[in-house]
Amino acid sequence: MGKVARQVVEAAGINVNELLTKLVAAAGAEFTTFYYYTILRVNSIGLEGEGIKEIIEDARIEDRNHFEALVPRIYELGGKLPDDIRPFADQAGCPDAYLPDTLGGVAAERRGAGRTTFGEYPGRQPSSVQDLLTVLVEAERCAIRTYTDICHYTFGKDHRTYELALAILNEEIEHEAWFSEFLGEGPSGHFRRGSPGVSPYVARYMTADVGRQ
Amino acid sequence: MEPWRDEYVHVMPAAELAPGQLHELQAGEHRVVVGRLLSGEPVAFQALCPHEAASLVEGHFHGPAIDCPRHHYLFDVHSGDNLFPLPLYPMWKRAQVGDLRLGRFPATEREGWIVIARNPYSEPFDRPPER
Numbered sequence: 001m002g003k004v005a006r007q008v009v010e011a012a013g014i015n016v017n018e019l020l021t022k023l024v025a026a027a028g029a030e031f032t033t034f035y036y037y038t039i040l041r042v043n044s045i046g047l048e049g050e051g052i053k054e055i056i057e058d059a060r061i062e063d064r065n066h067f068e069a070l071v072p073r074i075y076e077l078g079g080k081l082p083d084d085i086r087p088f089a090d091q092a093g094c095p096d097a098y099l100p101d102t103l104g105g106v107a108a109e110r111r112g113a114g115r116t117t118f119g120e121y122p123g124r125q126p127s128s129v130q131d132l133l134t135v136l137v138e139a140e141r142c143a144i145r146t147y148t149d150i151c152h153y154t155f156g157k158d159h160r161t162y163e164l165a166l167a168i169l170n171e172e173i174e175h176e177a178w179f180s181e182f183l184g185e186g187p188s189g190h191f192r193r194g195s196p197g198v199s200p201y202v203a204r205y206m207t208a209d210v211g212r213q
Numbered sequence: 214m215e216p217w218r219d220e221y222v223h224v225m226p227a228a229e230l231a232p233g234q235l236h237e238l239q240a241g242e243h244r245v246v247v248g249r250l251l252s253g254e255p256v257a258f259q260a261l262c263p264h265e266a267a268s269l270v271e272g273h274f275h276g277p278a279i280d281c282p283r284h285h286y287l288f289d290v291h292s293g294d295n296l297f298p299l300p301l302y303p304m305w306k307r308a309q310v311g312d313l314r315l316g317r318f319p320a321t322e323r324e325g326w327i328v329i330a331r332n333p334y335s336e337p338f339d340r341p342p343e344r
């Protein structure tokens with residue numbers, strides 16, 4: 001914990017305990033999103049699904065990076081992660097990003113009708129990639145609301161948390177744009193990451209050095 | 214006396230409610246959040262989130278939806294419907310969660326005042342859920 005680091009934030013008029021609640025909730029959301037994106041990514045198959053696998057991977061690793069970047073700030077301010085992961089997951093600031101029905105149904109319901117010499121190929125319902133992208137884009141929109149809120153809360157008062165939240169916000173906005181563009185919601189301004197999960201904005205806050213070359 | 218005076222409660226001067234703002238107040242037996250959408254329309258709804266009872270006055274409008282500050286669920290302030298995340302949930306999870314609706318109160322502006330109906334569109338929930 002940084003004693004003066006906390007005092008100056010308090011002196012600036014921030015309720016540090018409330019801020020810590022927001023930061024732990026944000027860290028929880030990143031951690032659970034990393035988990036759920038792992039499931040979404042492995043289910044992103046087929047001609048269309050394989051095409052979006054790389055950006056799901058970028059977003060997945062960058063969300064893990066966000067968790068890594070948030071944790072030191074939580075402890076600097078005198079906070080902590082819950083000892084038990086279950087309440088940590090429950091207090092996550094965004095809901096769980098479940099596999100949609102069109103991908104997560106009982107295997108038998110997803111099978112194609114036609115038999116082949118190898119048995120039945122697993123069928124995929126026509127909207128499954130759209131449904132997957134919708135789950136992803138809405139998860140990113142939730143993250144944007146989360147970090148916008150933390151930016152508003154800390155602006156001009158807690159400079160270090162503000163800069164960190166702003167860096168994460170920048171990446172969440174890019175993630176939203178990627179998925180939104182794949183949904184065809186608007187023209188694309190999307191450039192590839194140099195390598196998966198490179199975190200161009202957040203990397204400088206990461207002490208664990210994951211996801212970087 | 215105007216008929217609406219019996220049915221409505223004057224809650225605050227209209228000039229004190231700017232677009233995007235939210236205020237929490239007691240109206241009759243209910244804790245209510247009164248807000249003004251960016252379109253200028255006044256709206257009123259239950260003060261506690263139907264999910265886990267966070268204070269909605271700390272939330273923000275996103276279009277016609279209120280964004281709860283705790284888990285960022287979105288509720289349509291006109292219909293009370295949950296816009297996020299319920300529509301995205303698979304059936305098994307929806308069955309677990311059940312219905313999540315925001316209790317609303319008809320709200321309007323009369324003679325420089327925000328007035329809201331005494332009777333909600335749906336029973337609001339004023340207490341945290343029993344656990």
Ligand code: FES
Nearest residue numbers: 262264265281284
């Ligand atoms: S308490 Fe409002 S979204 Fe969870």
